[in-house]
Amino acid sequence: MSVMERLPELTADFSDQKKAQIYKFSVSLANAYEEVIDILKKHDIKISTPSHFKVLTLDPRTAIQAVELAEKMFYIEDIKKDPKKLCITAAGIIKRMGQCDALGVAYKDPETGLCYDFIFSQREFNKLNLEQALEKHTPAPEEAVKSSAEDIKAHALEILKMFDSADDAERINAIIDKINPEFSEKEILLQAFREAFGLPDDSLVSEKIDAVLGLTDTEEKGMSRSHSHEGEVA
Amino acid sequence: MKFLEKYDFTPEDIDELIDVTPKKIMNEIKKSQKLVEMNLGYLKDLGVNTYVDMFLNYTDVFFMDHSNFKEMLDKYEKDSLVEKLNANYKLIEFL
Incomplete structure (x- = not known):
């Protein structure tokens, strides 16, 4: 079946007012992937208004990755409320979450459990003027050193060995390669392990990361370090 | 997307x-x-x-289509329309 043939299925719950607006979003419908309809259905994400058709134009692989990341990073309910948020670059969302975490800034409404809008918009995030606070934020010693990708992967392997999962090294390394290198090493390792293993509680991994980075810090005492403020705090 | 600067889009907006915006829609913007x-x-x-x-x-x-776009907006009294859209841009979906 084509997307147009599935339009009745997609719009079954639309009010008459919403059905009357479908024509305005016909370009998205013309560019939609049928597979994305099934991906959304599988994850119980409903198209509830014509402006949501935009999400159907995502490449199916991108859509799957975006949904899985939203589930792993606990913002899937935000996606269900507004599927268009799936179109937003996930790395940016996670970076803003990390920056809020670093500063102790709450990014979820305690009553609804949904993320505030600034998590989904760099423009809105910039309005918070957190840049100055981020620059002033003193990173913990283990975050002060910018590590190379090879160092990070070596540390990841040490952590995997602690869990007797050295065989997963290749998978973790592939994820590390995709993560924004401006994040701190600890953030990169946490995100990689979260994505690889879908951890609802990453406190144990976090402890292991602290241990590995702490050991490395001791080993490298006395060697020169370069400090970079740009992108230092995730 | 530099053409958007003529309409006061800042680099941040772009x-x-x-x-x-998904790639396919970005391509449509360039085409149209x-x-x-x-x-x-x-x-x-x-x-x-x-x-x-x-x-x-x-x-x-x-x-x-531009004539349909205009028709969509011209149905309403101009000052009232502008006031409402400036207060809530999301109304564009339901005009």
């Missing part, structure tokens, strides 16, 4: 557009640049100041 400009220009000339947010969130609407 970055946001790239961040929230003249049409997009006509529709953006019409809103700007009307006095609507929320057209940047409209474009970011309801890009599809700007691919409408």
Whole structure:
């Protein structure tokens, strides 16, 4: 079946007012992937208004990755409320979450459990003027050193060995390669392990990361370090 | 997307557009640049100041044929329409 043939299925719950607006979003419908309809259905994400058709134009692989990341990073309910948020670059969302975490800034409404809008918009995030606070934020010693990708992967392997999962090294390394290198090493390792293993509680991994980075810090005492403020705090 | 600067899109706005817009829709913007400009220009000339947010969130609407786009807006009393769209750009979805 084509997307147009599935339009009745997609719009079954639309009010008459919403059905009357479908024509305005016909370009998205013309560019939609049928597979994305099934991906959304599988994850119980409903198209509830014509402006949501935009999400159907995502490449199916991108859509799957975006949904899985939203589930792993606990913002899937935000996606269900507004599927268009799936179109937003996930790395940016996670970076803003990390920056809020670093500063102790709450990014979820305690009553609804949904993320505030600034998590989904760099423009809105910039309005918070957190840049100055981020620059002033003193990173913990283990975050002060910018590590190379090879160092990070070596540390990841040490952590995997602690869990007797050295065989997963290749998978973790592939994820590390995709993560924004401006994040701190600890953030990169946490995100990689979260994505690889879908951890609802990453406190144990976090402890292991602290241990590995702490050991490395001791080993490298006395060697020169370069400090970079740009992108230092995730 | 540099053409958007003519309509007061800042570099930050353009970055946001790239961040929230699937590739296929970005390609449509490039293909339909003249049409997009006509529709953006019409809103700007009307006095609507929320057209940047409209474009970011309801890009599809700007691919409408220009005469249909105008007709959609001209149905309403101009001052009232501009006031309402400036207060809530999301109304564009339901005009």
